[in-house]
Amino acid sequence: MKLCALLQIDEEVAKLLQLKAQLGGDEGKHQFVLKTAKGTRDYNPKQMAIREKVFSTIVSCFKRHGAETIDTPVFELKETLTGKYGEDSKLIYDLKDQGGELLSLRYDLTVPFARYLAMNKITNIKRYHIAKVYRRDNPAMTRGRYREFYQCDFDIAGQYDAMIPDAECLKIVYEILSELDLGDFRIKVNDRRILDGMFAVCGVPDEKFRTICSTVDKLDKMPWEEVRREMVEEKGLSEQAADQIGEYVSMQGERLLQDQKLSQSKLACAGLADIKQLFSYLQLFQVTDKVVFDLSLARGLDYYTGIIYEAVLTQAGVAAACGEAQNGAGGEESVSVGSVAGGGRYDGLVGMFDPKGRKVPCVGVSIGIERIFSIMEQKAEASAEKIRTTQVQVMVASAQKNLLEERLKLITELWSAGIKAEVMYKKNPKLLSQLQHCEEAGIPLVAILGEQELKDGVVKLRVVASREEPRPQTTPGQIKSRETLTETSHTHTHTHTQSTVH
Amino acid sequence: MKLCALLQIDEEVAKLLQLKAQLGGDEGKHQFVLKTAKGTRDYNPKQMAIREKVFSTIVSCFKRHGAETIDTPVFELKETLTGKYGEDSKLIYDLKDQGGELLSLRYDLTVPFARYLAMNKITNIKRYHIAKVYRRDNPAMTRGRYREFYQCDFDIAGQYDAMIPDAECLKIVYEILSELDLGDFRIKVNDRRILDGMFAVCGVPDEKFRTICSTVDKLDKMPWEEVRREMVEEKGLSEQAADQIGEYVSMQGERLLQDQKLSQSKLACAGLADIKQLFSYLQLFQVTDKVVFDLSLARGLDYYTGIIYEAVLTQAGVAAACGEAQNGAGGEESVSVGSVAGGGRYDGLVGMFDPKGRKVPCVGVSIGIERIFSIMEQKAEASAEKIRTTQVQVMVASAQKNLLEERLKLITELWSAGIKAEVMYKKNPKLLSQLQHCEEAGIPLVAILGEQELKDGVVKLRVVASREEPRPQTTPGQIKSRETLTETSHTHTHTHTQSTVH
Structure with missing residues (x-):
């Protein structure tokens, strides 16, 4: 407050x-x-290079699992978002009423997905969607918490046999976090029905299930004492009920499965049976080493109806991934990264949009990409490796004055052969500044035009890093394809010829 | 009105x-x-497949020309956008004041780019940016005019020798439109200084330059009579001045270059000299066959200071690209596509953001991607070719009941070998429905598990299209890499074996 x-x-x-x-x-x-607006940021070329690498890993995984992709507008009718996010609804960005429809920026990709399914009467699809979402939250940008941030969602909609698509979602989280090499992680699993069953058993009144659930969800951010205080003082729960909840959320998986009291709740039993089934599939998918059943996991959103999960990086994992000593400076900030993926089953959401209330069962996962970017950026800074922000293969340079025309002619040839090439936008650039640009930008090759070369009908090609000038040299008009050039740059770097220019 | x-x-x-x-x-x-909100649309998986293909062509071109990429937030401080768009400012979407900063959705990518340069004190960069922008315009969705739409911008910022970066922007438009194979096109070129010089010569008062310019810009959408009426009746220009403008905008390039009256304006002369220089570079870039100097081109935006250009698809070109007869039904709608790229030089915009007014000269181009999507979609619909929306290589299927465990084990092996694979989320799916799914989704191979195969330790691999089952068959546990599978599917399609299942 x-x-x-x-x-x-x-x-x-x-x-x-x-x-x-x-x-x-x-x-x-x-x-x-x-x-930029509060809680938002620009991405500079280096950050974009990291972002594209991360996206490419994630998209490859989604595609390996056979997903299609869709896109939806950045804003929805305000009403589409109403009543979907519980206490978090206050964080929705509204557009100004400028005459026309009342609009809000999307808060996540799940509600627009459900709207899309209902609107197009789609009853089964496996899709991913990578796009920005908006929350008027308290930003903590050093920890990767923004008001504008990317979500990478993978969801499976359709009436299928229990826990098979759910298990695939967890498999996907496992694959992505492993491939991104972020260090060790855990995937916590729970089920809304077990939580609701537990609330019932503990004596929480029905109408307080969702709000108490929101409070339990804060257990990863604040100690039990504070969570208990919020339940009792702010949400009016009895002390006895709160203490019973406290006992349950600290219990280990195996004991819960055998808990006599919990098994009195039909809801909880159904949830527990599904969790068992889920783990048998996870075993076949070979991911059980990282998945734990955790009754303290609640997830904030209202729309979940069954299994829920959340992946967290372990403290040691994050520190290791960032190449920091456990007690190093800045370590404290980087270890608080926390949740990097989350999701669950939401069988009722599509039905909320269907005029006849027809349900389409869904389960999905959202990768918390901004936190992953933060870690990758720290990792990149810690490592000595230079990130290239362009893919230029060759710079077309000149050794003497008045060769702009010749440079433009040659680069036209290179571009039409599909070679990534650059030229300085000066009539008479100095050779040194052209070479310096190559070194700064990591351009591997430079094609140097001089009067002698023009007379001889050749182009001098130099490897920037080693200053070697391999022979035979390329003759203008003979460039055939990008392969020729790439081959030249690889195979001839060990030929020792003299570099004669300047 | x-x-x-x-x-x-x-x-x-x-x-x-x-x-x-x-x-x-x-x-x-x-x-x-x-x-969805008015003027916006979802992209379904097929549309996304087209969109990604178009983006990949455009991005390849930008990268070939050595561009980096950046990203900026979808909203900016309202004030950042103020005073940049002239009469079009009324089309800006504002966010509701929910306590905090006053925000607006970005109207284009150019103003955020200039803000980014000034904020980070960047004096030279060549960058592309592909993102959605927002305009509360009158949507015409069948013609690809939306309120939320993509822009693909390429810009060169920096103090360089005249017309070299400008020529590269036109080269890029030429390459992209050629590679997208949209049919014939023209790139119209003009210069704001020539327009301003002409206005001066025609007797337009200084303070009316920008507003008269906006009206001239409408010449591609309405006949001269209406443009003239707007100038005289709405904007209070003298009839005489309007008529003189009318004469100039109908003149051909060569005559303009020699016009005596126009050469009295220093501004116009500078513009005309640059246009000449530009064309000499365009000649070297081998693009002059599509570029024309056109004094009727004005561009709506306030911030242009020098050369401006716009690419239009010719009517015949569009019809041909869409595979329609010239007089075919629906032809009328598709030929009105019009402008597909535009841009120009804006040397003053960055200075508007710099506290000390330091200028960074810029020139850039924006590809009107939504119109291109529309054409590509029409093209795809006209052609018989089926668009795949997933890249799944193999479906793991079973011929008998109770083989879910075996299917999940096998697909786990495939996924870890990097193979794109799917399994039906049913305990006992019918073989026929599994095969039907393959045919619908265009999955080339199906791996069929049966009790006999399990006993023999083999997997039956079938080519879906031909129903051939090539030998030797893959043994579980022997899958090594995606190459193995791809090879199998290619090299063995001509082996004739019998298909025995169902």
Whole structure:
């Protein structure tokens, strides 16, 4: 609450400063606040290179599992999002009413997916969707928590036999986290029906299930004492019920499966039977080493109806992935990364959109990609490896003046052969500055035009790193394809010829 | 104006209907309006397949020319967008003031790019950016005009010698439109300085340059008479000035270059000299066959300061690309596609964001991708070729009951070998339905498990299209890599063995 108030003050201050700037400074000159909106960020070329690498790993996995992809608009009718997110609804961004429909920015990709299924009467599909979502949350950008952030969702919709698609979702989380090489992780699994059964057994009134569930969900962020206090003082739960919940959420998997009291709840029993079934499939998928049944896992969203799960990086794992000593500086920040994937079964959501309430059972998982980006960026900074932000193979340079025409002619040839090539946008660039650009940008080859070469009808090709100039040299008009050039750069790097230019 | 009023009525009606739905029907049951926001659309898996193909062509071209990529948030501080778009500013989407900063959805990618450069003090970069932008415009979805749409921008920022980066932008448009195979096209080129010089020569008062420019820009959508009427009646230009403009915009390139009156304007002369220089580079880039100097081209945006250009598909080209007869039904709709790329030089925009007004000269181009999607979709529908929406290579199927465990074991092996594979989420699926799924989804191979095969320690592999079952067959536990499987599917399709199942 205190945090909320502080947050609000922050925002009011920002707004006032913005207004002040709009009104102008002393000179009456228009002054800009040069920033991105709160909780958002630009991606620079290096960050984009990391982002694309991560996306490519994730998309490969989704495609290996046979998923199609769809896309939906960034905003939905406000009403489409209403009543789907419980207490988190206050975090939805609304658009201004400018005459027309009332719109909100999407809060996740799951509700738009359900709307899409109902609208197009699709009863089964396996799809992934990678796109940005929006939450007016308290940003913590160093930990990868933004107000605009990517979600990478994989969902399976359709009436199938129990726990088979659910198990595949967990298999996918396992594969992606392993392939991204983020260090050790755990996937916690629970079931909303077990939670509800437990709430019933503990004496939580029906109408308080969802709100108590939201509080239990905070167990990964705050200690039990605070969670208990919120249940009792804010949500009016009896102390006895709260203490019983406390006992259950600290229990281990095996004991829960045999708990006499819990087995009185039909809901809980159905959930527990499914968890058993799930683990038998996970065994076949060879992923049980990382999956644990954890009754303290609750997930914040209202729409889950069955199994739920969340993947967390273990502290040691994160530190190792970032190449930090356990007690190193900055270590504390990086170990708090926490949840990197989550999801569950939501069999009722599509039915909420269907005029006749027809249900389409769904299960899915969302990869918390921003946190993964943060880790990958830290990893990249810690390593000495240089990240290239372009793929240029060759720079077309000149050793003397007045060769712009010749450079443009040659690069036209290279481009039409599909070779990635650059030229400096100067009439008479210095050779040194052309070579420096190659070194800074990591361009492996430079084609150097000079008057002598033009007379001889050849192009001097130099390997930038070694300064070697392999022979035979390429003659203008003879470039055939990107293969020729790539081959040249690989096979001739060990030929020792002299570099004669400048 | 009449159109505007009608549009507003439309929107009011939509809003009332939405409110009515929210209040509920007769039964008091919550009724949803099941739609996407006006002017937006979902992309289904087929449309996504087309979209990804188009993006990949465009990105390859941008990378061939050595561009990096960046990303910016979908919303900016409202103030960042203020005063950049002239008369089109009314089309900007604002976010609701929910306490905090005042925000707007980005209207294009150029202004956020300039903000990014100024904020990070970047003085030279060559970058592309592919992302969605937002305009509260009158949508015409059948012609690919949406309120949410993609832009694919390529820009070169930096102080360089005149017209070299400008020529590369045109080269890129030429390459992309050629590679996308959209039919014949033209790239119109003009210069804001020539336009301004012409306005001065024709007697347009200075303060009316931008607004008259906006009207001239409509020449591709409405006849000269209407443009003239808007200039005179709405914008208060003298009839004489309007008529002189009319004369100029109908003139051909060569005559303009020699026009005595125009050469009295220093601005126009500078522009004309640059156009000449530009064409000399375009000649070296071998693209002059499609580029024309056209004084009627004006471009709507305020921020252009030098050369401007726009690519249009020719009517014949569009019809041919869509495989339609010139007089075919639906032809009329598809030929109105018009502009598919546009851009120009904007040397003052970054300076508007810099506290000290430091300028960073920029030139860039935006590919009008939505119109291209529309054409590609029409093309795909006209052709018989089936578009696959997944890349699954093999389906793991069973011929008898109770083989789920075996199927899950085998698919686990396939996935870990990097093979794209699917399994039906049923304990006992019918073989026929498994094979039907393969045919519908275009999956080339099916691995069929049966009791006999399990006994023999083999897996029956069938080519779905031909029903051939090549030998030797793969033994479980022997799958090594995706290469093995791909090879099998290619090299053995001509081996004639009998298909024995069902």
